[in-house]
Amino acid sequence: MLAALLGMLLSAAPAHAVVELDITQGNIQPLPIAIPDFAGNGSIDPAIALEISNVVASDLRSSGLFIPIDQAAFIERGLDTDSVPNFADWRVINAQALVVGRIGGIDGRLSAEFRLWDVLSGQQLAGEQFFTGFKDARRVGHLIADAIYERITGERGYFDTRIVFVDESGPKDKRVKRLAIMDQDGHNMRLLTTGQTLVLTPRFSPSTQEITYMSYEGAVPRVYLLNIETGQKETVGSFPGMTFAPRFSPDGQRIVMSLEQGGNSNLFAMDLRNRHTMQLTHTAAIDTAPCYSPDGRQITFETDRDGSKQIYVMDADGANQRRISQGEGSYSTPVWSPRGDLIAFTKMLNGRFLIGVMRPDGSGERILTEGFHNEGPTWSPNGRVLMFFRESPGAAGGPRLYTIDLTGYNERQVATPAFGSDPAWSPLIN
Numbered sequence: 001m002l003a004a005l006l007g008m009l010l011s012a013a014p015a016h017a018v019v020e021l022d023i024t025q026g027n028i029q030p031l032p033i034a035i036p037d038f039a040g041n042g043s044i045d046p047a048i049a050l051e052i053s054n055v056v057a058s059d060l061r062s063s064g065l066f067i068p069i070d071q072a073a074f075i076e077r078g079l080d081t082d083s084v085p086n087f088a089d090w091r092v093i094n095a096q097a098l099v100v101g102r103i104g105g106i107d108g109r110l111s112a113e114f115r116l117w118d119v120l121s122g123q124q125l126a127g128e129q130f131f132t133g134f135k136d137a138r139r140v141g142h143l144i145a146d147a148i149y150e151r152i153t154g155e156r157g158y159f160d161t162r163i164v165f166v167d168e169s170g171p172k173d174k175r176v177k178r179l180a181i182m183d184q185d186g187h188n189m190r191l192l193t194t195g196q197t198l199v200l201t202p203r204f205s206p207s208t209q210e211i212t213y214m215s216y217e218g219a220v221p222r223v224y225l226l227n228i229e230t231g232q233k234e235t236v237g238s239f240p241g242m243t244f245a246p247r248f249s250p251d252g253q254r255i256v257m258s259l260e261q262g263g264n265s266n267l268f269a270m271d272l273r274n275r276h277t278m279q280l281t282h283t284a285a286i287d288t289a290p291c292y293s294p295d296g297r298q299i300t301f302e303t304d305r306d307g308s309k310q311i312y313v314m315d316a317d318g319a320n321q322r323r324i325s326q327g328e329g330s331y332s333t334p335v336w337s338p339r340g341d342l343i344a345f346t347k348m349l350n351g352r353f354l355i356g357v358m359r360p361d362g363s364g365e366r367i368l369t370e371g372f373h374n375e376g377p378t379w380s381p382n383g384r385v386l387m388f389f390r391e392s393p394g395a396a397g398g399p400r401l402y403t404i405d406l407t408g409y410n411e412r413q414v415a416t417p418a419f420g421s422d423p424a425w426s427p428l429i430n
Helices: 046-062 087-091 134-153
Strands: 004-006 031-034 066-068 097-106 109-118 123-132 162-169 176-183 199-204 210-215 222-227 233-237 243-248 254-261 264-271 276-279 287-292 298-303 310-315 330-336 343-349 352-358 366-371 374-379 385-391 399-405 411-414 419-425
Touching: 046 066, 046 097, 046 109, 046 134, 097 134, 109 134, 123 134, 134 176, 162 199, 162 399, 176 199, 199 243, 199 419, 210 243, 243 287, 254 287, 264 287, 298 330, 310 330, 310 343, 330 374, 343 374, 352 374, 352 385, 366 374, 366 385, 366 399, 385 419
Parallel strands: 031 066, 031 097, 287 330, 374 419
Antiparallel strands: 004 123, 097 109, 109 123, 162 176, 162 419, 199 210, 210 222, 222 233, 243 254, 254 264, 264 276, 287 298, 298 310, 330 343, 343 352, 352 366, 374 385, 385 399, 399 411, 399 419
């Protein structure tokens, strides 16, 4: 963990700086940004400084909002955070922003500082310094990328986050499924379960330290809570029938889930403080995949009570249930954006699997991507990017993780050692 974070070490430019991105536009031209290799102070392995600057460049490139300039085009070399760049050398290669960093070691800790410059105006936009353990070098790169993203776009970044997902290995008919966690860029993956029992639907707590998931441990499906730092595990409770899709409330005090009883399933909320359970829906249909709104006042879910799977919204106590999906096809896996403005979903239409978004009243439906079998969208904490999994066909096929931003133009695969499914994005790490 970071031992200390010193915000705005150096003076920042006023709010009228030239370099800004309006990311509310539909199709954004990526901002050319120069990121020279970070300098080292001689007390650390130069490879650490290079790794951190590479993480910054990779994060910003993956957002689709920035295009790092090829270093072969650089004219000025050997920049350091203590000097002012020769902006004419950067303007001639069309750089609009410039990041200069220096990495060092102090008293057994890693020291990292950076400056963000507006090349056109010659103004400094941001400067921060971080102190951390050497094992957190990549995380420092994510933090710097977040600071740059926020300063230029005006919205919080999402790079200092993690993904929990189901790691899948082995032949398709004997697939071993284990819980795994990794950084949002696919690095630092570690397994959380052994694969001896089937695991499904992992979801983060707002605290980021705990996840809830379903497991068939002991041949009985149960909902578990797992502390991802200590490995401590406990059952939420044993329920008759099957339990599906548990998910935390925004305050982390409750979970909402689907319980199967007598061939149908209804939604229940449990208070984790006293284990009191309240039934929210009472239908002969299959109600499942519930998700709270970010203010905790509403829940979206999928149901087949109208003959095909559709998306509904209701109050958190089960009142005012109403259908919001109105298009053709069937809808599933609704997930409320952290911003509260959109609900993501999976849609099946004419044999195609689509990932899209709509407003909470069902208006403004937009399809972002389609594929052979897309499913399971999850939001970045700033509500600008979705991760999902896509199944590839054939006996050797399997699920892979992908991201897509709200423009629908920036789709990328997230590399994992084996197949991966059912991702869940963490909040920003504290």
